[in-house]
Amino acid sequence: MPTPRFFPFLRAAIALQAAMILIQAVTAGLLLSSPGGRTVHGISAVAVLAAGLLHLAAAILVWRPGGGPARTVAPAAGLLIGTLAEMAFGVMHLKTLHVPVGVLMFGGSVMLLARVMPRRRAETAVAA
Incomplete structure (x- = not known):
């Protein structure tokens, strides 16, 4: 199956989102440890x-x-909804929901990133 035309853009967007969620976790530590963290x-x-x-x-x-599969939209929409919920929980100071949802979002973004990154072709090298 050929790669859809906009697939490299999707890869870059997922990588950026995963990096931003990781940075958000780092800034959560700053929130707890420095006055400007908030x-x-x-x-x-x-x-x-x-x-x-x-x-x-x-x-x-x-x-x-691009003619690619529609299944790329649901995880993107899910993470966006999670982000909006996460922001609302943070504004309402609901740490019991804010922290677990943030961890789930990070796990989901890493899972998506692993799904779209190119795989190594080690098995074809062994077969040759």
Whole structure:
């Protein structure tokens, strides 16, 4: 099956989103340890939201004009909804929901990243 036309854009968007979610976890530590941590954590939350929107746009481009599978849209939409919920939980200071959802989002973004990255062809080298 040929690679859809916008698939490299999707890969980059997922990698960016995973990196932004990781940075969000780092800034959560700053939130606990420094006076300016709340501001940095809030700014990085907006970056996660922007990366989520970019991921959704890339998934739609892979699917609709790119001719790729529609299954790329649901995880992108799910992570975007998770981001919005995460932001709401943070604003409401609901740490009992905020932290676990953040961990789930990071795990989901890493899982998606592993799914779209090219695989090594070790088995074909052994067969040759």
